[in-house]
Amino acid sequence: MTADTNWQPKIVAFLCNWCSYAGADLAGVSRLQYPPNVRIIRVPCSGRINPLYILKALQDGADGVLVSGCHPGDCHYISGNLLARRRFALLKSLLTYVGIEPERVQFAWVSASEGGRFADLMTKISAEVAALGPAQKLVKEFRR
Amino acid sequence: MTMEAMETPEQRIRTLAVELLREGKIDMFVGLRRGVLPLTGTPCFIPASRGGAQEDLEQAVGQLVWGGYSAPNLAAYLVSFYEPDLRLKQQPEKPVLGLQVRSCELRSVYTLVREKQVPRDKLVLVGVPCRGMVDLRRLREKLDLERVTDAVEEPGALKLKLPGGEVVRLDREEFIEDACRECRRPSVPEESVDFLVDGPSRKEAAGVYDAVRAFEDRPVEERWRIFLEETSKCIRCYACRQACPTCYCRDCFAEQTDLHWIGASAELSDIQLFHLVRIFHQAGRCSSCGACARACPVGVDLRTFTQKIVKDVDEFFGSLPGFSLEEVSPLNVFREDDGEEFMSEP
Numbered sequence: 036m037t038a039d040t041n042w043q044p045k046i047v048a049f050l051c052n053w054c055s056y057a058g059a060d061l062a063g064v065s066r067l068q069y070p071p072n073v074r075i076i077r078v079p080c081s082g083r084i085n086p087l088y089i090l091k092a093l094q095d096g097a098d099g100v101l102v103s104g105c106h107p108g109d110c111h112y113i114s115g116n117l118l119a120r121r122r123f124a125l126l127k128s129l130l131t132y133v134g135i136e137p138e139r140v141q142f143a144w145v146s147a148s149e150g151g152r153f154a155d156l157m158t159k160i161s162a163e164v165a166a167l168g169p170a171q172k173l174v175k176e177f178r179r
Numbered sequence: 180m181t182m183e184a185m186e187t188p189e190q191r192i193r194t195l196a197v198e199l200l201r202e203g204k205i206d207m208f209v210g211l212r213r214g215v216l217p218l219t220g221t222p223c224f225i226p227a228s229r230g231g232a233q234e235d236l237e238q239a240v241g242q243l244v245w246g247g248y249s250a251p252n253l254a255a256y257l258v259s260f261y262e263p264d265l266r267l268k269q270q271p272e273k274p275v276l277g278l279q280v281r282s283c284e285l286r287s288v289y290t291l292v293r294e295k296q297v298p299r300d301k302l303v304l305v306g307v308p309c310r311g312m313v314d315l316r317r318l319r320e321k322l323d324l325e326r327v328t329d330a331v332e333e334p335g336a337l338k339l340k341l342p343g344g345e346v347v348r349l350d351r352e353e354f355i356e357d358a359c360r361e362c363r364r365p366s367v368p369e370e371s372v373d374f375l376v377d378g379p380s381r382k383e384a385a386g387v388y389d390a391v392r393a394f395e396d397r398p399v400e401e402r403w404r405i406f407l408e409e410t411s412k413c414i415r416c417y418a419c420r421q422a423c424p425t426c427y428c429r430d431c432f433a434e435q436t437d438l439h440w441i442g443a444s445a446e447l448s449d450i451q452l453f454h455l456v457r458i459f460h461q462a463g464r465c466s467s468c469g470a471c472a473r474a475c476p477v478g479v480d481l482r483t484f485t486q487k488i489v490k491d492v493d494e495f496f497g498s499l500p501g502f503s504l505e506e507v508s509p510l511n512v513f514r515e516d517d518g519e520e521f522m523s524e525p
Contacts, residue, residue, distance in 0.1 A: 133406040
């Protein structure tokens with residue numbers, strides 16, 4: 036990897052339509068500053084996330100992936116986030132086990148009113164992923 | 180001692196198979212027979228409607244073996260018998276199968292029944308004791324298996340015959356598969372099968388996740404290096420998937436083309452994704468039988484990685500696939516106090 040002084044991490048964030056997406060929106064509306072490295076993908080629920088989405092994002096060159104949904108008890112679909120929590124616990128543990136840095140894949144709860152929390156979270160994750168450098172593992176090399 | 184108790188497990192399996200087939204209680208018996216190579220077992224399907232004489236049936240059943248040969252998980256053959264034919268409006272009556280099952284196979288069977296892939300009332304389960312399977316890879320390190328002409332099992336020992344009358348005696352326990360060595364529940368519970376064959380069985384193992392724990396303790400870069408090494412051996416033949424009873428998806432994500440999840444080549448990243456998702460899909464399903472690792476033609480250490488999900492499901496959610504229909508898949512339920520130490524806080 037050539038020394039790219041302008042390198043900025045690419046972070047893919049899967050945000051729940053009912054909470055975190057609105058939380059990100061609130062952060063923007065409130066003019067809260069956070070690093071612009073995040074690419075937001077809106078999903079209906081954190082329970083909608085297939086672990087393959089996360090792996091696929093890493094394969095296609097994301098330096099970090101964030102999945103964020105409603106706090107336990109607040110799910111628009113009653114329990115989607117609680118079912119997701121089990122899957123994420125296993126996925127994160129498995130990825131860490133095979134040697135992916137734990138900071139690359141993160142999960143969080145952010146409600147629609149927590150614009151500040153979202154901005155802080157993105158600042159923290161962005162710094163953590165930036166410290167790790169560009170993702171090298173699982174990334175698919177495209178040959179020409 | 181009664182006459183029945185004096186039967187060897189092998190004889191008992193044969194007697195049961197003949198009785199079940201002759202009395203019309205099953206349409207086919209699925210068991211094991213000797214494989215082409217020494218010390219291997221291969222599936223043996225004996226249909227009831229042979230239309231021939233009594234001797235034919237007895238001859239066919241006479242092939243059935245019980246033993247610690249390296250063999251596939253027989254539960255993997257069940258799903259295809261009960262798959263609906265989507266072209267037909269009216270589904271034909273499905274066959275009743277008699278199945279010879281070890282403890283690990285039985286756990287797979289129950290997972291399939293719970294997941295509605297196999298109807299329990301179409302199965303006659305013959306539980307057999309298990310002393311563990313011979314690990315051919317370990318044996319190959321010791322001697323040239325191609326030269327072995329015949330193998331005889333004796334209590335605690337493995338007698339291998341070589342050309343020229345030479346006989347090698349080995350301590351059987353030394354050449355047992357890791358999956359069997361670490362088996363926590365080697366015996367079949369009587370109430371979960373229709374017939375139980377008596378015989379010598381392994382003892383329950385302790386320290387089952389030692390290999391996983393040892394791997395966890397390695398530094399992150401070393402873990403990645405090993406994962407890389409192992410996955411670079413993989414040739415994407417999908418033998419691990421085919422050998423696994425609980426990998427039954429009709430359309431595997433690895434071969435879907437309308438949603439092209441992963442490339443079909445042997446590109447390393449695609450291989451790694453395939454294995455990560457394959458392992459993830461085993462959450463709450465894997466019976467730790469070791470059939471995947473046994474089927475792998477290039478010797479990828481599938482066990483060390485697949486056991487991780489078994490350990491996590493066990494430790495996080497207190498769930499381990501067992502021998503009953505009442506269990507629920509750990510990923511279909513939740514508890515409000517499920518651990519969330521892994522979640523990020525700003």
